[in-house]
Amino acid sequence: MGPDSAPGPAVPWQKVLWERQPFPDNYVDQRFLEELRRNEGVRQYRYWSVVKEAGFVGQQLSCVALFITLWLYMEQGLLSPEMLLLTSLVCALLGYGLHQVLTSQIEPGCEPRTRLADLQSAAIFLSFTFGFSPVLKTLTESVSTDTVYAMSAVMLLAHLVSFPYAQPSPPGSLSLNAALFASVCLASRLPGALHTFAMLSCALLVFALWPCLLQRLRENAPNQFTGVCVGMCIGGVGGLGTQSLGGAMLLAIALGSVTLLCPLLLVRLQRHKDNIHGPWDEAEIHEDLSRFLH
Secondary structure: OOOOOOOOOOOOOOOOOOOOOOOOOOOOOHHHHOOEOOOOOOOOOOOHHHHHHHHHHHHHHHHHHHHHHHHHHHHHHOOOOOHHHHHHHHHHHHHHHHHHHHHHHHHOOOOOHHHHHHHHHHHHHHHHHHHHHHHOOOOOOOOOOOHHHHHHHHHHHHHHOOOOOOOOOOOOHHHHHHHHHHHHHHHOOOHHHHHHHHHHHHHHHHHHHHHHHHHHHHOOOOOHHHHHHHHHHHHHHHHHOOOOOHHHHHHHHHHHHHHHHHHHHHHHHHOOOOOEEEEOOOOOOHHHHHHHOO
């Protein structure tokens, strides 16, 4: 459909349907394409800003790699559950203090959760986890080891795919449940109930609490957030490299693709974006007309 080049009658054409006009139904005049608008409201991305945002995806991959590395160390007897619990406790206290500082800076007028409420939540979780550790230890005894590993891999992949990277605080229920399910499967293959308890406590710290702290850093301390993401990526590759050199190389390639190559493709392909808007779009009821109809 395009403008009619044939000379029409002397009566000017109007873009209305309720009046009879001496024109065909598909007639449009030369003014039809004057209302054409291209790429209206398109956001222009810069490469390094996209790389910075993609760092959240890269560090989440590294978190999964670090968790698997810790599990491998515990399975091989190179890391005791007491040491893992002590390290997790120190990291949790330091992270909680930093989170409180950042929260008070961002929300000075809001009433935050009390420390007593946070302590009660932590005590309830640790008590239930410790009490059910013997049950969780024997949860997958009737399941073959290959099946457990396959389920854990699928659940960790589901965690990465469904993770709410735009707003990870609090973590999405699907991603968190998938990560905890994988943690239970892996922890059930460890030697004792204390190992299971330590692994699940570490899983809560990595998959539930760490994203909340990282979101606060992204909002209030963007420079420190970038440094933390880089450090997590280096730590993930280095930690996995102590167990599997091939796995570390695959992780490094994945991190490079996600944080460097994909942003470059996004910026390069953005120049080919061509969205058109015009009088052929669906009609929208404006505010003044909606008032008249009501």
